[in-house]
Each structure stands twice: as structure tokens, then as C-alpha cells.
């Protein structure tokens with residue numbers, strides 16, 4: 001029994017097709033449609049509720065007589081059988097057959113959650129509700145009246161389900177705007193090769209139900225999607241939906257980034273439906289929307305697609321020695337990259353290929369020598385090297401030397417500063433029961449120096465800020481979505497609201513704020529200044545995102561004069577023609593001469609599309625920020641130094657033998673790989689994970705199994721750091737580097753997050 005609490009918009013009696021067993025009292029409100037059978041003797045209501053949030057569309061069912069065309073079908077587009085708005089064959093035959101002369105009503109398509117058989121899991125299930133207005137006279141006059149009443153119901157339901165604001169004063173005036181066409185790109189060879197069949201069987205019917213006009217193009221070769229999105233007029237399309245794996249999404253994004261008008265083109269929402277073997281972005285989007293990722297993926301992804309909002313998504317600029325790419329998912333090196341690449345030959349197994357690949361690779365476990373450098377959002381406290389014995393020895397030593405003085409700390413700091421190559425950011429903290437805090441500095445080789453200091457204001461502050469960080473991460477509001485794709489309330493999303501969870505007192509580069517970075521200095525007096533640095537960094541990044549997103553006009557991508565080579569891509573990205581210099585450091589605000597003027601999205605006016613799905617003029621406010629773009633990339637990468645130069649001093653570096661290095665910015669790498677459970681589409685962060693040498697094969701098996709629920713994050717073998725940028729330098733040519741599932745030879749590679757740069761069709 002559902003209880004009605006919200007405002008009644010419409011109410012009347014209907015018969016339920018096709019059986020017409022008894023009359024139903026139907027009430028439409030903002031929350032949903034309540035209907036109950038009216039018993040013969042009294043108005044005894046057994047109310048059922050169909051939630052508006054589960055409805056994908058409503059069609060009118062008014063039929064004067066059987067000779068007129070079926071109201072549910074529309075003319076086929078003969079030129080392209082995969083285009084249009086065509087009723088799928090045999091669709092609703094039973095309801096159509098039940099229609100009589102002068103039948104009038106509407107049919108609702110909904111996907112509510114139901115309990116899965118023999119399981120406690122909830123999955124969505126298609127349900128169709130056809131309501132007919134009871135007719136007493138079958139007169140022309142009554143038919144006209146019923147038709148307009150049915151149309152009114154139908155239109156209001158469609159407006160509600162598409163989040164289009166209602167005119168309650170004149171309900172007949174609520175006519176949802178015709179949708180713009182969607183472009184589907186289908187890779188017939190992705191994953192187990194079923195994408196085209198999935199599209200025809202499972203997706204077209206839902207597009208019809210939701211009245212979404214579309215055109216579908218089946219790709220004929222690798223690079224086809226990229227060629228298309230590079231050249232077509234994207235403004236003709238509401239959005240581009242990829243029916244494939246992550247490879248085609250990567251190709252599409254990088255194709256768009258090669259356009260001169262990339263900034264405006266990136267506003268075209270990108271959707272995805274699972275046709276590949278991993279489908280990481282689909283899983284991440286479903287997970288963020290609260291939809292299942294482990295069953296009926298196609299159905300749940302299609303539902304999310306149809307009910308989507310346009311949501312900003314971080315991209316990551318990936319800088320390789322000879323090109324720049326834009327990644328939305330991950331950069332992997334080590335075991336995970338090898339599994340991904342080596343299991344390609346089992347692609348007909350679908351997602352099982354990763355399991356087969358993982359077993360192979362763990363049995364032949366390898367290590368990979370190299371250096372990982374990164375810019376964390378909080379002070380980096382390294383995990384112990386995997387050799388825990390060494391660490392516990394250090395701990396014992398440090399307990400014994402509890403009386404060590406601050407002088408020891410200073411001398412060690414000096415030593416560390418003087419021997420930076422040997423002591424690479426290795427600092428570890430622990431608290432004992434008396435509130436004493438041990439600080440151990442130790443070298444790569446395990447040579448440890450330890451000292452103890454009593455709890456200082458700085459430490460208190462650090463603990464507090466770490467708590468804040470945790471809180472902030474927990475509370476981070478990801479629902480700041482763009483307005484409904486076709487209208488709805490004005491957007492609440494303001495880019496400057498993008499809350500990077502940067503709370504730590506250090507760890508940010510001096511490049512994003514004034515003052516020296518005191519990364520290693522435990523000086524309480526530094527706290528205030530460093531927090532300012534943090535705020536500046538925060539503002540810089542979020543404003544940069546805002547600029548990139550909101551205004552291509554003032555961002556002047558066209559002013560990035562393409563050098564002869566700059567579009568000489570290898571089909572994947574840009575070829576750098578010059579290395580950026582120290583200019584990569586955004587300048588401080590005083591230096592007016594170097595400024596870039598940018599437009600910022602107006603707060604309340606929002607950005608997006610109007611109710612007709614057209615681009616909306618957005619209110620803008622002029623702002624100035626200083627930053628520079630690398631010559632070879634359309635997007636500035638202010639945190640990155642040239643690849644052939646050392647990383648900035650404020651970065652940390654870890655050098656040695658790794659089993660796995662993974663930079664991931666989505667929650668999922670596959671339906672059973674919850675790689676970064678707290679990642680958000682638009683959090684402006686890279687989750688850098690490292691597994692170092694020393695982990696056994698058995699532990700590796702356990703680790704891989706724990707990935708499915710995201711439990712690896714608590715594994716003592718996995719180090720996870722939230723970073724804004726990182727660099728990976730393999731020391732040998734063994735293995736593979738994978739960027740969004742695309743293979744690259746092991747070579748230095750670096751990456752920086754570009755918060756909210758892309759638009760995806762995602763959270764409801």
C-alpha cells in the first residue's frame with residue numbers, strides 16, 4: 001500500500017488494458033502515479049504506486065477506428081533503416097489488438113525495481129501500463145473530449161518523467177518539446193561481438209518508448225568513430241552514444257579533442273552502453289546512479305541513459321614522449337596492464353577474459369622496475385615497504401629512542417634534504433597509547449633513522465585535517481549535476497562549487513599558489529600560509545575546470561596556434577612540437593600582462609540545454625586567471641613539467657620494483673573490479689595505486705578477488721594516494737602501459753587531471 005503525500009496534479013477513473021477488469025482510480029502527482037481498483041460496493045482503494053523516476057515514456061492511445069494508422073507507429077525512414085523513431089515489430093501487439101473504435105487513453109513504459117527470482121537482489125524490469133478512458137456513448141463529441149484528456153495526461157507524465165517544469169495553471173499547455181536526435185556509434189566487433197544485436201534487440205525498443213529519435217552508425221574499421229566525430233557537425237546531435245567497450249569511448253573523446261572547436265564540441269554529451277568486455281565507464285556510471293553493475297547491465301545502462309542528466313566528468317591529460325592523449329578511465333602498468341593486453345586474445349569470452357588473464361599473470365608473477373612520481377592532495381605518508389620486518393624493526397628502534405629530540409628531527413630533515421635522491425619522501429607516522437608520535441624516516445634500502453616527538457600543534461592539526469579530509473570525501477556532493485537534458489530546473493551546478501577535497505596543509509606545489517612549499521617541514525607556523533596555498537590550488541583547479549567547460553570563446557583554443565606538427569597525430573593524439581618550459585607554472589595574480597581572460601559559468605543561470613534540447617545562452621561573468629597552455633596541447637597542463645625534465649620539487653617520488661601501478665579516475669575497471677570505490681565522475685582526482693615487490697602469489701590472488709567489492713583498498717599490499725598528477729618512468733622495456741585499455745610501449749608517461757572537462761550522460 002502506497003501512501004500519497006504530494007500534490008495531486010490530475011485524477012480520474014480509467015480501465016486497465018488489455019483486460020479492462022474493473023475501473024481504476026488513477027492519481028497523478030509529482031512522486032508518481034497511484035492507481036487502485038475501485039470495488040463494486042464501495043470506494044475501497046488498494047493503491048499501487050508507479051514512480052515517475054521509473055518511467056521512461058508515455059504514448060497516447062487514441063484511436064478513432066481501426067482503419068486509421070496505428071497511433072503507436074511512425075513512418076519508417078526508408079533511407080536508413082537504423083534511423084528514426086520506429087515502433088519495433090510486434091511491439092505491444094496485445095494492447096493494440098485490445099483497442100476498439102473510439103478507444104482513448106495512454107500507455108506508460110516503466111522500469112521499476114523488482115526482486116530477482118531466487119535471489120535477494122533487486123533488478124529493474126520492464127512494465128507496461130495501458131490506461132483507457134471509459135466511454136459511455138462512443139460519440140464523436142465524447143471521443144474528442146477524451147482525446148484531449150488523454151493527451152493532457154500523456155504530456156504531463158512525459159514532462160514529469162523528463163523533469164520539464166509544469167504549468168499547473170493550464171495543464172493542457174504542457175507539451176514536451178521534441179527531442180533532438182541522438183547519434184549512436186556501434187562497434188560490431190567489441191567484446192564478444194554482440195553490440196549490434198544488443199542495439200537492435202534491447203536498445204531500440206527503449207528509445208521508442210522514450211520517444212528518442214536517433215541515428216545509428218555501425219563502425220566499419222578501427223578509427224572510424226574518431227574520423228566521424230572529428231568532422232561531423234556535432235551541434236546537429238543531442239549527444240553521441242557509444243555502444244561498445246571503453247576503447248571506442250577513448251577513440252571518440254580523442255577524436256573530439258582533435259577538432260579546432262574541441263571546447264564547444266566537448267559539451268556534446270557522451271553516453272555509453274555496454275557492448276565490450278570491460279565496459280568500465282558504463283559500470284562506473286551505473287554505480288554512481290545507484291544502479292546494479294552485476295546483472296542485466298544492458299537494461300540498467302539503457303535506463304540510466306534514457307533518464308540521464310548531463311554531468312561533467314574529469315578527463316586526464318596523458319603526456320607521452322610523442323603525443324598527448326585524453327583519458328577518462330585509467331593508466332595501468334605492471335600486472336594489470338599485462339592482463340588487459342595479454343587477454344585480448346580471449347575477447348570472445350567477454351569479461352571472463354580478465355579472469356583467465358589474471359590467473360595466467362599471477363602464476364607467472366613479474367615485477368617491474370621504475371619510478372613513480374606524484375603530486376598528492378595531502379601530505380604523502382608512505383606505506384611501509386612491503387618488507388614489514390624492516391618496518392617493525394624500525395618501530396622498535398623508534399620506541400627505544402622516544403627521548404630523541406627535535407634536533408634529531410632537524411638533522412634528519414637536513415640529511416634528507418641533502419640526500420634527496422636516496423631519501424625519497426619516505427616519512428611515516430604512528431601514534432602510541434601515550435600520545436607520543438613516532439616519526440620514522442627511512443631509506444629505500446631500509447636503512448632507518450627514527451625519532452620521536454611529542455604531539456605538537458602541527459600534528460594535532462594534521463590529525464584534524466585528515467579527519468576533515470575524510471569527512472569531506474564522505475560528504476562530497478556529487479549530485480551537482482547539470483540541468484535535465486531537456487529542461488527542468490535551472491542548473492545548480494557552478495564549477496567553482498567543484499569541491500576538491502584538498503584539506504591538507506601541504507603537498508600542493510608552489511606552482512599553484514604563492515609562497516614556498518614546505519612539504520617536509522613540520523613547522524606549525526607554516527600552517528596558515530600553506531592552507532592559503534591549498535585554497536589557491538583548489539581555486540585554480542576548479543576555476544580552470546570552469547573555464548575549460550564554460551567558455552571556449554574566451555578560452556581561445558584557436559589561439560593555440562597549431563604548429564605544423566600539432567595535428568600530425570598518430571591517430572591517437574597530438575604530437576608535441578616543443579616542450580613547455582617553466583611557464584607551466586601558473587603565475588601569481590599580480591602579473592597582469594600574462595593573464596588569460598576567461599568566462600565563468602553564471603551561478604544560477606546554469607549551463608546546458610533548454611527545454612527543447614537546444615544549447616542555451618548562459619549567463620557569464622568575466623574573470624581573470626593566469627595560466628598557460630603547453631604549445632602542443634589544446635588544454636593547459638599546468639602541473640606537469642616537460643617529460644625530459646625532473647618533476648617539480650614539491651612532488652614525491654617512489655623508486656623500486658613494482659607489481660602494479662594504477663592511476664584510476666572511475667570507480668570501476670570492470671563489473672567485478674571496483675577499483676576506486678570513492679572515485680567520482682567529477683572529483684578532480686586521480687587514485688594512484690601501487691603494489692610493490694614482495695607480495696606473494698597467494699596474496700595476489702586474494703588481492704584480485706578482493707577487487708570485486710573494493711576491499712583491496714584495505715590491503716596492506718596496496719598503497720593508494722589521491723593525486724592531481726603523476727609521472728611513471730619504467731626502467732625497462734618489459735611489459736605494457738595501458739591507457740583506457742589502449743596499449744603503449746613502456747616509456748615515461750605523465751598525467752594531470754582536468755576536472756570536469758567532458759560531459760557524460762549519467763546520474764539521474
Ligand SMILES: Nc1ncnc2c1ncn2[C@@H]1O[C@H](COP(=O)(O)OP(=O)(O)OP(=O)(O)O)[C@@H](O)[C@H]1O
Pocket residue numbers: 187188189190191192219220221222223224244245246247248249251275276277278279280347741
Ligand atoms: N568495425 C571495426 N572493426 C575493427 N575494429 C574496430 C571497429 N570499430 C571499432 N574498432 C576498434 O575496436 C577497438 C576495441 O573496441 P572496444 O574497446 O570498444 O571494445 P573491447 O576492447 O572489446 O571492449 P573493452 O574495452 O570493454 O574490453 C577500438 O579501439 C576501436 O577503434
